[in-house]
Amino acid sequence: xxxxxxxxxxxxxxxxxxxxxxxxxxxxxxxxxxxxxxxxxxxxxxxxxxxxxxxxxxxxxxxxxxxxxxxxxxxxxxxxxxxxxxxx
Numbered sequence: 001x002x003x004x005x006x007x008x009x010x011x012x013x014x015x016x017x018x019x020x021x022x023x024x025x026x027x028x029x030x031x032x033x034x035x036x037x038x039x040x041x042x043x044x045x046x047x048x049x050x051x052x053x054x055x056x057x058x059x060x061x062x063x064x065x066x067x068x069x070x071x072x073x074x075x076x077x078x079x080x081x082x083x084x085x086x087x088x
Contacts, residue, residue, distance in 0.1 A: 012086040025052040
């Protein structure tokens with residue numbers, strides 16, 4: 001098991017909270033696109049780094065504890081069970 005990819009001494013480039021109108025995957029792509037200055041439809045497929053259904057299922061079941069970390073578009077992404085997304 002790998003350690004979490006968020007180093008507490010490193011500040012995120014951007015953070016956001018998933019709202020009810022948006023999926024976790026849509027929020028991740030939107031926040032990374034904003035950090036990069038790109039349009040959402042110009043972003044590479046997230047499916048090359050994580051299963052979108054699995055990511056949505058992890059936090060769609062009412063869990064309030066835990067996080068998932070992965071790399072996307074040369075950034076470390078941390079998604080918490082409380083719905084917070086951080087891009088490093």
